[in-house]
Amino acid sequence: MAFIKRLGWYLVGLSIGIIFLAFFLKKKSEETGTSFCYFPNCRVLKDIRSKPITYSDEVAHVFKVDSITWKDFFEEGNVDFGKSDTKSKPCKIYFISNKEQTIKVKNCPDKVEVVEVY
Incomplete structure (x- = not known):
């Protein structure tokens, strides 16, 4: 049960981090006009x-x-x-x-x- 609980907290933290990252990168690209070209x-x-x-x-x-x-x-x-x-x-x-x-x-x-x- 301890592993499942740790996995749940890990996934909660990961999802919050991804949401913040997407929010900040979107805001940065809109303000500065930068685009991310990797291909x-x-x-x-x-x-x-x-x-x-x-x-x-x-x-x-x-x-x-x-x-x-x-x-x-x-x-x-x-x-x-x-x-x-x-x-x-x-x-x-x-x-x-x-x-x-x-x-x-x-x-x-x-x-x-x-x-x-x-």
Whole structure:
């Protein structure tokens, strides 16, 4: 019976701790605008959004540079790591797709360039 009692108190303390932790982390993320990105797709898109974005001449002529369209790619897009060249220096190349299209992006240390749209 002593083990069951200790297990019960442990679970009560654990659940209270998880509730406090969730409350404080939610409040911190709302105040500072931070987001917790631990998955590779999220980390790449967050890195791309933090840099100025430029467009190649081909992309600028073929497609209108519409912020809503690009926002969908850089916030909700899926990075295809199978096609991407993540080891190239100095600029890494990523293929990012949304529901209809795929773009090729060069992620350099100081800027991001949209190279092609498929």
